[in-house]
Amino acid sequence: MSIPARNLLRLLGASAVLLWLAAALNFAVDPLQLFRPSRLFQPMYSNDVRLQNAGLIQSQDFDTVFMGTSLGIHYRQSDIDRALGGHSVKLTMQGSSSREQAFVLEETLRQRHPKRIVWEMDDFIFCDAPEIDADIYLPAGLYRRDAKGIAGYLFSGTMARESAWMLLRAIPHLRPAVDRLAKFSISDVDDINVLARDTDIAALYNANNAFASFVRITDPARAAYLGEGYGYESEVQNFERDVAALIARYPDVQFDIYFPPYSILQWVAMRDASPATLKIVYELTGHVARRLTRFSNVRLFDFRAIAEITHDLGNYSDVIHHSPDVDLKVLSMLARGEYPVDRAAPTASLDQLKAQAAAYRVER
């Protein structure tokens, strides 16, 4: 064999050894806790929930799943447990579509059999979204635990870096230094994506921010975005595929679904800048309410017309995202079963919302 040929084999062989060493490190440390709950190493969690959730499903003990979008991202699992009882895992994902939510829920239900799903449901999740395997943000293989997903996890440089941090952190002398350097590490599962304890809540959630957001989204130059992706027929189809079909497949699981309390400005923005979108949202959520109230394993709550929350703009950081105080109120209302959608009149609360949105006058 010539010298270059021998060197080529050495090069490829050494690369292969390094790749397998990285995979072995990832398997041993298992930073996402995909194979086993972390015992030898103190766990570290990531705010990248589409990645982290695949591990949470495997590593956490739970009987309740909390699903939703950014509207449910700041909830603490401990608050959910205190309010609703049981043991929950939060799988909410910022900007998630119904397709993503249904996929994650399906894998969770299939692999871990929780008893209850608490589902924060926005109307915009039903806009068209890519197929799960074409979704570049959601590592579907990790959830399915198929060969491609597991290989992608084991042979990942990012995971190897996380594993190395965790390994170093396990050495007592190095731990303070690692904690200083790995500033984004989260060691308590309860802290994933919650607001930092020193967050200035009043500076984040106030009427000025909510109103500034309202002005921004109703600006004629941007107003077209309000209706982007909305289409009644396609959204109904997506609802049927992602929500109704999933609920029908799991009749023994309790689904507690709620429409979150957006600020009244969200509805007024659509009323003034994109009335066609508002019509679609009304019709869509009317359909959703009628369909969901037919399932015996669903309890549907509509918090959209609670004026003492939605008209108090100090509760909001923009036109939809509410403060941690409202998080707790939502949990409390769910626990007490307040604002249920009446099976005999599933659109009554929607009618209330319509009346509020039509009557509201913005003071500029």
Added chain:
Amino acid sequence: MLFNSYAFIFLFLPIVLLGTFALGRLGHLVPVIWLALASLAFYGFGNWQFVPLLLASVAFNYAIGYLLIERKLQPSARRAALIAGVGGDLVILGIFKYAGFFAANLDAVFGTSLTVNILLPVGISFYTFTQIAFLVDAFSGNVARYALPHYALFVTYFPHLIAGPILHHRDMIPQFERAEIKRPNAHLILCGTIIFAIGLFKKTCLADGIQPLVSLAFGASAPLSFDHAWIGALAYTFQLYFDFSGYSDMAIGISLMFGVFLPLNFNSPYKAQSIVDFWRRWHMTLSKFLRDYLYIPLGGNRRGRVPRYVNLMVTMLLGGLWHGAAWTFVAWGALHGIYLCINHAWNHLVPAPPPRFALAAKLAAGTLTFVAVVVAWVFFRADSFASALTVLSGMANPATVILGRDEVANILLIAVYAAIVWFAPNTQTLMRYDHERRMVGAGEIELRPFPLYAAAAVLACGILGIQQHSEFIYFRF
């Protein structure tokens, strides 16, 4: 298909390599046809709907080339054939790349409500320019007759098809005709693998690694702080370089495994001492194309200073528009055109500094060039003029500095990247890659274990850095 994907590295590339060398025993033509078919498969993976367009483009240009090279046409008929060929290429490029832009501008000016949405075929700008050069040279009598398989491979050759380097037929087709392409050469495969590894590392570890910092400036809501604006602009400056030069390295490395030397595309551009120097180092194959097929035919510098500046502006404006159908790209091209005019005027009017100030002048020139390039990149990256002006306003307002813990960490990361681009040797220096002399590598790699195992680590890191989906920035041009 992406070079930075498991499917390409572990499946496509080994199969095509083994197939080429196995089929090399069957004659000269079979491996060329195999490579051309493999290139179409590479292109069709994810872009299958554009394969017919690519094939039609190859057939059309080959036919026009045949008329220009083989048939004894009258001068007027030859000119008509050339105009039909180049015009046809530009019409196709115009329809697929610029029709939407044109319609949007008509709508903006005249309120036509006309919108055109046409998917941009990947690589169309590259394979169109490649073939325009072929037609122009055929018209000038500078092209020998090529066999169709060799011509088709020249256009579709997968290492360069999607994002360059922009190849020249006189450089490539003779290489496809050589016997080396049919026989494995362990030295070239070894050097090609190392160059590929360096490119992969640049892409997956360096370019993708700094990408999150770019969003601090681009896409963030106004007003931007001074440090966020600079961090974002500098991060994009380095991301674009490592992304595109990484891609070019990978293309050169892959091609080398087949025994084919591709031209260099980058030569440490951020070490440039002037804008003229920058354009000799950045996207070198595009610069050469624009010089040979646009700037010089326009008259170049042969008609005096003012026409030269006009020619420079026209060349750079069209160069900007080549990158994308948006006014931000035109602004980027215009800025570089102005920079080049100023640079040439300076060279003409201002004498060289005395030797004792040479070092200071060099530092000042390098710094000024780099800052000018960064400012222009803001237009290149921004989605709109408003977004570009937001970033530039932030960069020009030191009063709004934040400089918290995160910002300091980000600045340190930027400093590491700056150190690499300013002080580290580039790939061709490391690998002693000489495109002109068709030489690569040296004895050390074969004898000393350290460079070999360092290259193995670079390759492993590059593979470990592969993310689920990370396209190259230049794929969209």
